[in-house]
Amino acid sequence: MSSRFAAVDLGASSGRVMLADLSDGLRLTEAHRFPNGPVRVAGRLHWDILGLYREILTGLRAAGPVSSIGVDSWAVDYGLLDESGALLGNPVHYRDDRTRGVAERVAESAGAAALYETSGLQVLPFNTVYQLLADRLDGAATMLLIPDLIGYWLTGEIGAEVTNASTTGLLDVRTRSWASPLIERLGLPAGLFPPLRPPGEAVGGLRSDVAAEIGWSAPVMTVASHDTASAVAAVPADGPAFAYISCGTWSLAGVELPEPVLTPESRAANFTNEAGIDGTVRYLRNVMGLWLLQECLRAWPGSDLGELLAAAAGEPAFAAVVNPDEPAFLPPGDMPARIAAECVRTGQKPPATPAAFVRCVLESLALGHRLAVRQAMELSGREVEVVHLVGGGSRNELLCRLTADACGLPVVAGPAEATTFGNVLVQARAAGLVADLAEMRSLVAASQPLRRYEPSGDARAWAEAAARIS
Numbered sequence: 001m002s003s004r005f006a007a008v009d010l011g012a013s014s015g016r017v018m019l020a021d022l023s024d025g026l027r028l029t030e031a032h033r034f035p036n037g038p039v040r041v042a043g044r045l046h047w048d049i050l051g052l053y054r055e056i057l058t059g060l061r062a063a064g065p066v067s068s069i070g071v072d073s074w075a076v077d078y079g080l081l082d083e084s085g086a087l088l089g090n091p092v093h094y095r096d097d098r099t100r101g102v103a104e105r106v107a108e109s110a111g112a113a114a115l116y117e118t119s120g121l122q123v124l125p126f127n128t129v130y131q132l133l134a135d136r137l138d139g140a141a142t143m144l145l146i147p148d149l150i151g152y153w154l155t156g157e158i159g160a161e162v163t164n165a166s167t168t169g170l171l172d173v174r175t176r177s178w179a180s181p182l183i184e185r186l187g188l189p190a191g192l193f194p195p196l197r198p199p200g201e202a203v204g205g206l207r208s209d210v211a212a213e214i215g216w217s218a219p220v221m222t223v224a225s226h227d228t229a230s231a232v233a234a235v236p237a238d239g240p241a242f243a244y245i246s247c248g249t250w251s252l253a254g255v256e257l258p259e260p261v262l263t264p265e266s267r268a269a270n271f272t273n274e275a276g277i278d279g280t281v282r283y284l285r286n287v288m289g290l291w292l293l294q295e296c297l298r299a300w301p302g303s304d305l306g307e308l309l310a311a312a313a314g315e316p317a318f319a320a321v322v323n324p325d326e327p328a329f330l331p332p333g334d335m336p337a338r339i340a341a342e343c344v345r346t347g348q349k350p351p352a353t354p355a356a357f358v359r360c361v362l363e364s365l366a367l368g369h370r371l372a373v374r375q376a377m378e379l380s381g382r383e384v385e386v387v388h389l390v391g392g393g394s395r396n397e398l399l400c401r402l403t404a405d406a407c408g409l410p411v412v413a414g415p416a417e418a419t420t421f422g423n424v425l426v427q428a429r430a431a432g433l434v435a436d437l438a439e440m441r442s443l444v445a446a447s448q449p450l451r452r453y454e455p456s457g458d459a460r461a462w463a464e465a466a467a468r469i470s
Ligand code: ADP
Pocket: 010, 011, 012, 013, 014, 247, 248, 249, 250, 290, 291, 293, 294, 305, 391, 392, 393, 395, 396, 397, 416
């Protein structure tokens, strides 16, 4: 068996097919990268799922033969299949507004405390459960989360990988099985939810037509198919005393625990207990993430990220800061205008130039990181000596430095492709090339350049800025 593995990793801003070689350490190369984002059709936000699938096939063809393939993506979104296995409609994007008010209605009817007690999940308006309740389910026989849908198209096999299933709001956080009584109480058809499967299992071989199209064949394996679960699995930590920030379109900030935290305080702070690999719990909160910056850049055609970041580094500190998690920032749109409006609402002078907006976004995000990391520590009792910042955001030196200063903790930045590493290392472990989670992490640490940022700056000024947005 070769030591080459392919990872299909679909992020909300870009997708990629990556090739890992474990014959001598761990080497990663990019076979194909392609943009991803919302498409508005007749007033509804969708993903271009067939376009993504076509790019995946292009990437696999370019990657060449491997021992196995793993697929991960962003969480919560899904396709519905009819009895014959055909896709019913185009998957809707989690930023679509059709779920407005649904979470509140469900909390009233089912009880917010009871829901948290069952699923351990933070309330985000787009959790799968709320999307399903907002959708028409007529004719739907099966719900497949995005990586499971891709896996089905590649192999013909149906199932629900458990780390991603934990983001639906319909998985029992203790037993890691579908929460059937809750599903029934909400009036959702139990038959929609396929059998669960853990990371590291064979899904099936490629369909013969797929193999013919890409020119080779290999089995598809389940991985931690929630991209954040794969990223956390690849955090290059060497002990338990770490927090992580998986920083891309979202910043997912928290700690890894052996057991969920389901206290009223945890629910009030809207912390989530998502399933990690090997029975671990990803205890974290969503912070709005680099979406804020992505949407600013979209509003400034022709702007250059590198130049803007260099200019933002020279801007004065704390001229304006906003709570990054304001619901108004969630949908796509004119982000600079929304940030300016939020500054006005909170009695601050809005930024006047793109560089000042970028400074405001990055300081605000660092404050969001600070709050989430501190609350994760307090609510779980976990000691934290270092914050690992992984994902595309780890390439943003200013953000890493601001995060270290805001948290008052060292930040170790990298790898940018943590999700891909988690994906391929679960496959390599299933193939017997890697022993356990600790070895996975030490392989990443040994093979990737990491940067360390010691906290500096004015701790009092950060505390004051934090108070401004609380
Ligand atoms: P996702 O998986 O959600 O699509 P990624 O982990 O790929 O997100 O991260 C994408 C983000 O990483 C971009 O929005 C950008 O802000 C940041 N990023 C990528 N490359 C760089 C870079 N060279 N310098 C600074 N930031 C970068």
